[in-house]
Amino acid sequence: MDEGKMDENEWRYHGEGNKSLVVAHAQRCVVLRFLKFPPSRKKTSEEVFQHLQNIVDFSKNVMKEFLGENSAHCGEVVQLPLEFVKQLCLKIQSERPESRCDKDLDTLSGYALCLPNLARLQTYRFAEHRPILCVEIKPKCGFIPLCGGVTHELKHRVCRYCMHQHLKVATGKWKQISKYCPLDLYSGNKQRMHFALKSLLQEAQNNLKIFKNGELIYGCADARSPAADWTELAHHLKPFFFPSNGLAGGPHCTRAVIRELVRVITRVLLSGSDKGRAGALRRGPAPRGPRVCEASPFGRSLRRQGKNSPECSGLPKGCLLYKTLQVQMLDLLDIEGLYPLYRRVERYLEEFPEERKTLQIDGPYDEAFYQKLLDLSTEDDGTVAFALTKVQQYRVAMTAKDCSIMIALSPCLQDTRCRVLTDAWRPEKLHIPHEVLIHQPSQPFQACGTAHSLSSFLLAAALPGRCSLCPVPSSAFF
Numbered sequence: 001m002d003e004g005k006m007d008e009n010e011w012r013y014h015g016e017g018n019k020s021l022v023v024a025h026a027q028r029c030v031v032l033r034f035l036k037f038p039p040s041r042k043k044t045s046e047e048v049f050q051h052l053q054n055i056v057d058f059s060k061n062v063m064k065e066f067l068g069e070n071s072a073h074c075g076e077v078v079q080l081p082l083e084f085v086k087q088l089c090l091k092i093q094s095e096r097p098e099s100r101c102d103k104d105l106d107t108l109s110g111y112a113l114c115l116p117n118l119a120r121l122q123t124y125r126f127a128e129h130r131p132i133l134c135v136e137i138k139p140k141c142g143f144i145p146l147c148g149g150v151t152h153e154l155k156h157r158v159c160r161y162c163m164h165q166h167l168k169v170a171t172g173k174w175k176q177i178s179k180y181c182p183l184d185l186y187s188g189n190k191q192r193m194h195f196a197l198k199s200l201l202q203e204a205q206n207n208l209k210i211f212k213n214g215e216l217i218y219g220c221a222d223a224r225s226p227a228a229d230w231t232e233l234a235h236h237l238k239p240f241f242f243p244s245n246g247l248a249g250g251p252h253c254t255r256a257v258i259r260e261l262v263r264v265i266t267r268v269l270l271s272g273s274d275k276g277r278a279g280a281l282r283r284g285p286a287p288r289g290p291r292v293c294e295a296s297p298f299g300r301s302l303r304r305q306g307k308n309s310p311e312c313s314g315l316p317k318g319c320l321l322y323k324t325l326q327v328q329m330l331d332l333l334d335i336e337g338l339y340p341l342y343r344r345v346e347r348y349l350e351e352f353p354e355e356r357k358t359l360q361i362d363g364p365y366d367e368a369f370y371q372k373l374l375d376l377s378t379e380d381d382g383t384v385a386f387a388l389t390k391v392q393q394y395r396v397a398m399t400a401k402d403c404s405i406m407i408a409l410s411p412c413l414q415d416t417r418c419r420v421l422t423d424a425w426r427p428e429k430l431h432i433p434h435e436v437l438i439h440q441p442s443q444p445f446q447a448c449g450t451a452h453s454l455s456s457f458l459l460a461a462a463l464p465g466r467c468s469l470c471p472v473p474s475s476a477f478f
């Protein structure tokens with residue numbers, strides 16, 4: 001990217017979250033990710049640069065280590081002309097959802113992160129003409145804590161996502177309670193996963209987005225968004241899944257297309273053997289909590305059938321869901337167990353503020369930082385070192401609890417063989433037909449009231465095995 005010659009007209013609004021706003025280049029497969037701040041809280045250029053550099057280091061030295069070399073896109077910090085950023089900000093303002101406009105894009109520092117556009121395939125530097133579907137899922141926390149520090153009994157039975165649903169509907173953030181439960185998605189049981197994905201498709205909230213050729217075609221900006229329209233979605237998807245068969249339209253076709261989409265996503269989520277160290281994280285004695293959340297309609301129907309424990313399929317060790325869950329489980333103590341340790345660190349820093357740097361409180365997120373995360377002991381020896389390790393593990397776990405998985409799918413170019421879509425990944429596997437990418441938004445540490453932003457990571461995993469898209473003839477698309 002030539003930062004000297006930037007033209008705002010070559011970029012379009014792509015999406016935003018609570019902390020950043022993303023624009024995509026119209027031709028090239030890159031995005032720019034800008035930080036956002038409340039109008040009253042501007043940061044200096046140096047602070048913004050450091051924040052973004054921390055995100056890059058964290059992706060590279062922590063998340064990539066846990067989730068696998070092939071699973072990370074760290075991006076790079078770029079400095080852009082201020083005039084370009086100002087014009088871009090004006091250009092995209094009308095496309096921003098109202099609910100996100102309480103924060104402004106940072107137009108003062110000129111810094112942004114440049115990343116690959118994960119809604120497109122990464123093999124090609126330029127947007128090409130083959131159709132690309134990208135499914136973005138933010139699965140949220142996939143386990144129920146079982147640690148002794150948890151005081152509310154309900155937290156041992158109902159997962160955080162399902163509890164939050166009630167709060168979100170009560171406060172008007174979303175219109176209705178979703179049937180989605182992360183524990184169903186993380187179960188590894190295909191039937192439960194299908195239920196979870198269908199529930200996401202019914203009530204996407206901010207947990208599911210679908211892009212076609214880089215454009216958002218399905219997803220929910222806020223509670224004012226129109227209700228999900230499966231007929232329209234099926235219309236978009238039919239050429240991907242049933243390009244040449246006789247399924248004309250109507251409810252039967254819609255159901256068939258949605259079923260196929262759910263089946264393909266499940267298959268992708270369960271595949272993958274990219275090595276990361278998350279699988280090697282050795283747990284202490286603490287056992288895992290219940291595998292089914294009491295609030296999940298799937299769990300309830302199991303109980304009605306008298307099945308108290310579901311058939312437990314478990315996740316294959318190499319798959320991204322498994323690795324993500326392992327990292328989430330670095331939260332060994334829950335916020336209730338962690339808070340006293342956080343206070344211990346805080347008190348220490350009040351007394352010895354100069355230690356902040358030595359203790360790597362705000363980074364750098366380097367190899368030494370990563371190594372300390374591997375200590376999973378829960379025996380508190382009363383030291384600041386122990387408390388700090390648990391706090392940092394908690395922050396990393398929070399990152400994994402808030403990340404998104406991005407699955408890019410494309411039909412094959414030949415009738416019978418799939419092409420590799422990622423040249424960098426295992427070129428001998430000429431049948432790897434799709435890409436999976438994880439995107440992690442900026443991760444704050446708000447649990448205890450402060451707002452340190454920690455991390456962001458982008459991951460890609462190569463998937464072995466044939467995909468159900470393989471037999472799809474390409475001719476229908478070109």
Ligand SMILES: O=P(O)(O)O[C@@H]1[C@@H](OP(=O)(O)O)[C@H](OP(=O)(O)O)[C@H](O)[C@H](OP(=O)(O)O)[C@H]1OP(=O)(O)O
Binds near residue numbers: 164442443446
């Ligand atoms: O706390 P949660 O589980 O509600 O997660 C927050 C997300 O809410 P969600 O429940 O997914 O709608 C929230 O998402 P939305 O703004 O609601 O789309 C953010 O992702 C937030 O992260 P950050 O503080 O902006 O870096 C997330 O905060 P963290 O918990 O990751 O700090």
Ligand SMILES: Nc1ncnc2c1ncn2[C@@H]1O[C@H](COP(=O)(O)OP(=O)(O)OP(=O)(O)O)[C@@H](O)[C@H]1O
Binds near residue numbers: 116458
């Ligand atoms: N590299 C990328 N490629 C494609 N799309 C991206 C990329 N990075 C972000 N996006 C899109 O932009 C949206 C907003 O970005 P992001 O989630 O990083 O915002 P955030 O403010 O950090 O998130 P949060 O609300 O969790 O704090 C994402 O949901 C995703 O759809």
